[in-house]
Amino acid sequence: MKTFGIIAVVLCGALLIYGTVDFPEWGDPASPASTYVSPYYIEHSIPDTSVPNIVTAILADYRGYDTMFETAVVFAAGIACIFLLRIEKRDSPRSRLYRHIPTGVTIRIEQGGRLPEGSRDLERIDSVWVPYDLIIKTGCRLVIPFIQLFALYVIAHGHHSPGGGFQGGVIFGAAIILYALAYDLRTAQTHLPIRTSVLLSSTGVLIYAGTGALCLLLGANFLNYSALAGLLGVDPVTARSHGILIVEIGVALAVMAVMVGLYYIISSAGRLDEGL
Amino acid sequence: MATIYSIKPLLAVIVSLLLIPVLISSRTPNIREGWTFAIALAKFLIVASMVPAVLLGNQIVFTVAEIIPGLAIRFKVDALGILFALVASLLWIVTSAYSIGYMRGLKEHSQTRYFCFFALALSATIGVAFSANLLTLYLFYEMLSFATYPLVTHHQDREARSSGRKYLLYIVGPSIGLVLPAMLICYHLTGTLEFTPRGFLAGAASPLMTAVLLFMFIFGFAKAAIMPMHAWLPAAMVAPTPVSALLHAVAVVKVGVFSIARVMTGVFGVDLLAGLHLGTIVCYIAGFTVIVASLMAISQDGLKRRLAFSTIGQLSYIVLGVALLSPKGMTGGLVHIAMHAFGKITLFFCAGAIFVATGKKYISEMTGIGKRMPVTMVAFFIGSLSVIGLPPTGGFFSKWYLVLGTLESGQTTMLIILLTSSLLNAAYFLPIVYHAFFCSPEKAMFGDDIQEAPLWCVVPPVITAAGSVFLFFYPTLFVRLAELAIGL
Amino acid sequence: MDPVIAFIIAKYNYWMYIILMMIGLCGMIIKKNLIKKIIGMNIFQTAIILFYISIAAKKNATIPIIAHAHGDGHAAVNAAGIINPLPHVLMLTAIVVAVATLGVALALAIKIYRQYHTLEEDEIISQIRE
């Protein structure tokens, strides 16, 4: 099997190298790729969509259809993992671990016994015992809001600087995952349960496809934001820029929710009780 | 030589298909049998209604659908088609009567399925008889093979499974492996598959290719049971006797021979075959089959297996007749389709009646049965006379024309083959009749309560025996149709 | 320098992506551990992303964001000065696709581990054989 693999790889490499004979040099400004379609984008992105960041303009408007399916891919991955891994009937765990916050003493209760929920100074911890981590908890509690703020900045500022829906969404998701890492999966799930994460991800993608369908209903072609001019009360060009912003928000929402959902499912291998 | 466009051919084919939903929904067996009779009669009447038009020399054409650009499922009723369809539909009426007696006599299981597939097989047979081009013929030929599979393997036991497997191997294999490519090559060479009076393949291919195509067709249509492709017929005797009677004596095997006759006259054309001397080669193949089959028939102890080998021999008479390419010979071959049908179906009916009445299958157990079942054995005697080709029965006519045909085309070896095979036929039929009537068994073969089979099983053989005697005195209908088919 | 070396120097980005791709392909075919195969798959996809991005590069051209102040007229933008933005857009999609496939592959790896308690392919196949 090994030799066959190496032969196949070498053969494939030779085919690829054979292909590069007529390639243009690296960075050559006269190469066909940079002289045919892309100059139009560079010259017309401001007059058409008044969005300085050409990549966002192409991403959400010229080739907005690709990005819609890209968000659908993210959504599909989230749903697929939940579909594959989720275990419905969870048998209750044998033993439970509790920690007395003031003294740091941990208590183990066997045969599925449990303590009343609301006790102030006793908190439940994962069976994979984690050392007392006051520094991490407080540190994270301080940092997370700023990460989320920065994520919102990245989303909103996608028009003018490198950024946009995907990057912002991932940063926002990372903030929540950091929270789940610092504390434990159960507390993270109290703030953002798996059910809301799935509902959020579908609303995000629905926002994207919905704006496209809205343009359809208003008579223009699918995803043609200039049709929103009437609705938003602006001229068609700024309508396109606002359309791009709405779509970016939808993408961010979907990506954030899916990242969080993926982390919940994969880290707890479907049982959604104890993560990393 | 006008062509009439009417829906009758389609009706003739479809009418027995209508029987299937009726059979499934009928509650009591009597209603079911009543419907079978009614539909069989209707089918015969539709076919008979077309005979006068065909006798005047015109054709009835009906196009069902154009399924390939330039090719359609089209029915064309001409003399050859109507000859075969008449025989098949007439004998279906008699066989449905017989199968009532047989199936009830032996209390066979799932009879509704039996009657449904029987109707399907008959509609396929009539479809082949009326097909206007090779594609429609192939369509109904395949339909017939798959419709008769559940009939052959009716008893659903281990022996039925192995004979069903052999049945498929010998029939579906050559049909897909040989007939399909041959048909496609013909279409590729000439662009058409319509049967034309003088054949459409003349000059389209090299002599070698024409010969190869001819042999692909002859051995492809394995239902004609020409020697290397004959093994499925004895194996199919495991089926209930009405199936063997109608299908393996009349419908299925005749479809094979009919297709070969159709291909030789409609696709290749008489003068192309004569020009390349292919006719004589086919004669030798058929002659070989006749002799070897008759020899093997003598050595068979099972009555139905002996009849099966005799059928293989008789079928090759028809192929031999057509391959003689002389007017008399071809007429003899085509008339033999009808004559042999009446004779052989009587023999199978008697075999079935003996099995129902006494449960005996082997000839050695049948000495002295004549005293117990005189009517059946007399019918058996008349049937064997017809197959041997002796005067009081119709079989004599086809042998007569065949012999004239060999003389006409100067094939003396064929003459010798015909005469010796007639002797062989006598050699394997008359001993049965002799033992049945004139010898008495050493130990008591039969309990004293044995007597004739139930009425339903005895009357049909008598009718068909009377039919073959009637054909001796009034053969003009079939002879005239055969001559028309050859274009005299 | 003679043309061959010049030829190699001028197109070194293509050799990079071919080498990276072949490493990825090797990882997928030869390695037995499933996680290593998944990593190999990821390298394979990243190599193609590198190839696309290398198409976009132009000598001494700036990033595809047009310097502007709000509301003023637009200076004439000359296309040669700005790199080709299209491959970057395409590769955003390809990266997302790679992540999605990685996620589903890891989910399946967990399911396989839960079923066979191993991630070595030959052990799994021997377990299936019994």
Add this chain to the structure above:
Amino acid sequence: MNSHFPALIIVVPLLSAFVIVMAGWLNKKYCFPLAAAALGSSLVSAVAMLSRVMDSGPFTYHLGGWAPPWGIEYRVDHLNALVLVVVAAVAFINLIATRAIVRADFPEKTGSFYGLYSLFATGLLGVVVTGDAFNLFVLLEITALTGYALIGIGKQHAPLASLNYIFMGTIGASFYLLGVGYLYLATGTLNMADLALHLSKISGSTVVLAAFLICLTGLYMKMALFPLHAWLPNAYACAPSAAAGIIAPLTTKVMVYVLIRITLFVFTPAFTYAHLPLNQAMIWLASLAIVMGSILALSQKSLKKILVYIIVAEVGYMVGGLWIGNRISISGSILHIVNDAAMTLCVFLAAAGLQFKLKGDSFIALRGSFRKMPYTMAALVVGGLSIIGVPPTCGFFSKWYLISGALTAGTYQFVVALLLNSLVNVVLFFRIFEIGYFEPFPGQDSHRGQKAQAINEAPLSMVAMLLLVSAGLIALGLFSSDMVTRIILPSIPAGIL
């Protein structure tokens, strides 16, 4: 409204997928009706588009209002209008037929299942209708991703099979992406019609040939052509029967459609058929695929495994028909896309019904199935006859065109392979019919006089759909001539003799 059908056919199932997933978490009973409504509307718009193309010829739809080389464009011509109807019809029929099975197999996950199912259908519809090379890659990935999940949920070693499918599928998709990258590098555009224009100008350079070979290997891997088919048998056999009902009939056929779209419409026939040795090699490869597919099928022990290897052989039919290169054989392979999707749907639905009622589809479980489930087995017989190639059913006609095309082109190995495959199919199917018809021997004495066992038929919706599809097989056969003359022949580009 009718000018927006190309967008509607994709957007409605896409939106419904997201709403179904939400409904899955809120209130399960709305999932099935939503999915049925969405796919039904796609079917209606597909048929409307086909009739529009047949009346007034191909038309285009600019997504986002941008003209082709800059924006993404949908080109709807005869070829993809026909395949669209097939995909929408198969997805809809399978959805209705396997309702009871889904409720039994995944009682609490129906929301996610139907969401993934309609995303899968959206991906396939998108792949067929798109006119942009990169957009095709994204839609391929959606189809692949949802396919991995739908297969991975099955029993026994489904996750492992799905993981292998991921590896092979990703390599295939990435090779296709690389091919599109080479084309983009050589021409600068991504729109298929535009690519064809520019490629004809520079067809001499090695980049185009390299892109051609890379695209082909990628697509062959995705359609499981013989040497690269290792992932298909386990993946389709272990998949849950509701998912196999849509994946098996459609994925490989849509990939063959993509192959035809790329070779004939992007790399124009002048380029594709210019390299003689390449064509001959491909025809030998296709014949090998047919022969090996049927031989491997002979050694399988369960119904689904046999059907899967038959799919591997059928892929060889279509690829061979394409590479023979004359109008008859290409129309044969396009007709076979339609016929094969219908045939595979019929036999897989029958297998699903058998597995649902007889608890398993190995040869032991199938004993006496004619008696217990007469209608399902009747549909399996019709499907089997069609795969064997018996005239009234559609399988015969695509074989007819393929063989007559091969005869005119003189590639006799392809003719021999097709006939051998038909004969092996006879053995395969009649072995199953024998088991269903004759056995069980030991349990009872021979069937003489034994009361008919209680008929334990599959659920009504399944049986109704099965009979509809088997009637469709015969109807497809009888109307194949109209389909060829009015839809398939005009869809073949002019450059082919």
